[in-house]
Amino acid sequence: MSILIDKKTKLIVQGITGREGEFHARQMIEYGTQVVGGMTPGRGGETALGVPVFDTMEQAVAKTGANASVIYVPARGAADAILEAADAGIALVVCITEGVPVVDMMRVARRLAETGTRLIGPNCPGLISPGKSKVGIIPGNICKPGPVGLVSRSGTLTYEVIHALSQRKIGQSTCVGIGGDPVHGLGYIETLELFDADPQTKIIALIGEIGGTDEEKAAEYIKKKMTKPVVAFVAGQTAPPGKRMGHAGAIIEGGTGTAAEKIAAFKRAGVPVARFPGEVAELIAAKLATKSKSRSVAKKKK
């Protein structure tokens, strides 16, 4: 198993004829993702990378039965692309685009609450279920299948942690980049809930960063509801207040959103916090080792 995407995921690439869209569509196809079509207004009837291109998402869904889409269109068209996918009945929309205005995203969030569409992003690397499917831009070659569920607000920092895990021969069930914008779709809590219910996932790595209070809320959720262990890392311990650190959402405002507060919240919830990204893999290796030990002890007792 895995969460959100697997071999059955049928994907439309919105913006497949653009430079980014085409490059990553090719990567996804090579990885084994079922890309069933692309969409670019005005390019309907053409073929790109061996799949049909449609003018509208409605046509794309009607012709292919797609249940997911990934968006590589420029920021000014991204909100429109999300809404079009949602209205066409797509269940999972992944928006890679960075720089979407927050006023647009508030409208999108409002609309998606009505359609029930699940959105990942924007300003995110997408997600990957190693060995099954990838939707987005996470490099497939650094991932391997296994027991770790990963959820993160960042892109390359996520790759860093995946890489550290894979180097220790620890694989991943699904890695989800939820995005670095202040208003985004899927959050930590929904992702944790999915991981907790997923049989393949044995342990979760949560990668946070400064800004907002999502990590604090996740810590509370972990303490109250999670049955599986979680290990965390929070980036931005050295970030100054009032400065946006690259991501639109990574800013300490009015004294809230500091790394220190988030780390304290995780510690209160009994979640071990890595001091640097590589240590996430160390902590997870240690947890998995004690788990398998206790399991073999339990077996012996029988």
Add this chain to the structure above:
Amino acid sequence: MKLHEYQSKAIFAKYGIPIPKGTIAENAEAARQVASQLGKKVVIKSQVLVGGRGKAGGIKVAATPDDAETIADQILGMTIKGLPVRKVLVDEAINIAREIYLGVVVDRATRRATMMGSAAGGVEIEEVARVSPEKIIRVAIDPAFGLQDYQARELAFAIGIDKANVREFTAIATGLYRAFVDVDASLAEINPLVVTGEGKLIAADGKIVLDDNALYRHLDLEQLRDVDEESSEEQQARKAGLSYVKLDGNIGCMVNGAGLAMATMDVIKFYGGEPANFLDIGGGAKADKVKIALEIILSDPNVKAVLFNIFGGITRGDEVARGIVEGLKGVKTNVPMVARIVGTNAEEGRKILANANMLTAETLEEGAQKAVAAARGQV
């Protein structure tokens, strides 16, 4: 991007929000003229993009045009929290009976714009939130319908607005929300919203922060950008499409990705060093971007070592290395460079970098330790 008080108030006025009569002045003589035209007591207000102007002595009352000239001359020579005062706003003085706070922010948790009101106006809302959060009343706004009159009234009654002013307050609140949406703000606030001795409401001060991601559709507002808001390096970085924040340490950082850039700074600190900056060069490491980024980093005289941390991912490691070496060619420096790259062919990449006299590392921890040592002269 932040707007000045006078720019924010001009926008508010377009949405029917009453503001004091006043004009901007760039020299003492102009301030005198404005004061004499207004023909009454005025307030001279420094226009700098920081809070705490009043406490710093950047806001003063002038009784006569002569006073206005003297005070403007004094304020225009000031530097407040590192920012030079280049303009003053000369506003008619108003008779303050009561000060209220009214603002619209993006609430990340509810994914909605939220209007906040408080009877405790005139002080920073962050301070109110810290000391007496119960004094802040919040109303979440549905983006499909906008702020409704009844919501504004609820807010008015909750913060104790006089019945006679409720209609006026409602018009101001709905105007503020419309302004927030129309200019694509991430913050729009009136602090204080003054109830005058004559029983009228007036926006005595205003602040708007624009969403940088939406500036493409507000080219007129982008022209209002104050050059002093950013350092010249930050400006150069923004124009080159790089995210850069200057810090106080001595180890320059060049990283692809914002989260990884923050983590790189944290690891430097963990090994006893201090990062000199945050810098995200974006995807891959193209020679032209590396060159600009390096020039920006090295323009800081504190920098004693530079750490490159590039996670290639899909980009090949040797390609990244060639980009770095190519970018380095155009920059003359003796500062030691440490590079840590990951990606297919990373080993080949490290060879290329070593041949270009760079120190190399396989892991981020190793790279940070080498950079810390290099900054201490222990190469």
